[in-house]
Amino acid sequence: MIQRSKRIGIVAPGRAIDRSVAAKVTALGRETFGADRLELVFHPQCFQQAGHFAGPDALRADALVETANDPEIDAVWFARGGYGSCRLLDIAIHRLGPTARRKTYLGYSDTGSLLASLYKDRIGTVAHGPMPSDISRPEGELAVHRALDFLLRGAESDVLEPTTSASGHFAAFNITVLANLIGTPWVPDLTGHVLMLEDVGEYHYSLDRMLFNITSSLEMRGLAGLRLGRCDPIPENDIAFGSTASEIAAHWCERNAIPYLGRADIGHDVHNKIVVFGTRNPSS
Incomplete structure (x- = not known):
């Protein structure tokens, strides 16, 4: 056939x-x-x-x-x-x-x-x-x-974000988009998920404000963890913010009892790896 x-x-x-x-x-x-x-x-x-x-x-x-x-x-x-x-x-x-x-x-x-x-x-x-x-x-x-x-x-390991090779539940979003979805009927249940976030062209203070919003929201309180993708380029403000994007993410995760798991290989660039939403069990 x-x-x-x-x-x-x-x-x-x-x-x-x-x-x-x-x-x-x-x-x-x-x-x-x-x-x-x-x-x-x-x-x-x-x-x-x-x-x-x-x-x-x-x-x-x-x-x-x-x-x-x-x-x-x-x-x-x-x-x-x-x-x-x-x-x-x-x-x-x-x-x-x-x-x-x-x-x-x-x-x-x-x-x-x-x-x-x-x-x-x-x-x-x-x-x-x-x-x-x-x-x-x-x-x-x-x-x-x-x-x-x-x-x-389909979900071949050589094109997927490498940390999703482990068993678990995964989802990925642009920070600005997810922050603006918070409080609407369109936010999925991400309980038990590792959430990966990325952005481009946002000031450090803007990333700080949006990550505050995301990590503080009731919809995100059940996360299994958070990983930060690339946010480059980040414009220079007239006053240095004093924290890197990764430090900002870690700060708000700690404040809201969400495990910060480090970086994710996603972003607005040619190296952007694929994250399949939901359950992944590679050993099955």
Whole structure:
């Protein structure tokens, strides 16, 4: 029996991507994995423009729902971050049907809003990792290859964040995104999870304020631990904050009785490893 190629649907829940990004990612997928094994389906919505966004909210929500509910699509890959995913939560998630629950969803940064809601409702396999837009970074092919490898082969140890090789429950988010989800209906139950956090371009004082919010919230009191990914580059303030990002994370973990477990290999860069949400038991 001849197996059909795996079809990956790409949608842009926030900002648009350029067609050159789609062309580069498609070429890389064909050259590396072969057209007979992998087909990338960029929804036309990815290239729409409505102010800041890749089309109006309704259009972006419809593209997500259409792709997630399509039985011919095996996985949903979010095109890029920016801002806009949170505007789809109350108009898209409840429309996802049984077919959507069998898919893998991959993204990071702003799309963490969708990852959170999908995981909360136990829709599919949710993972934090590289997106098509990463192809535009220097050596971005490394990140995109990692994502395609994961989408094609599943949770292989050579593309996953290394500390998730141990048994446990895991989740990963952008700090800014998670801090803004706190107190909303979209935060998943992370009791017993190791939470990995990353960010980019935030001042030390901003990281301090957001980590205070996250670690102090009732939703996070049951964490098994917290790891900090990369937050670079961090702008210089006119007055030095006096603590590194890691020291800030450790401080707020100690204040709130959350084990600080050190660093995580995630971030807004080409080295961003993949974190699959939920239970991992490699020995089984």
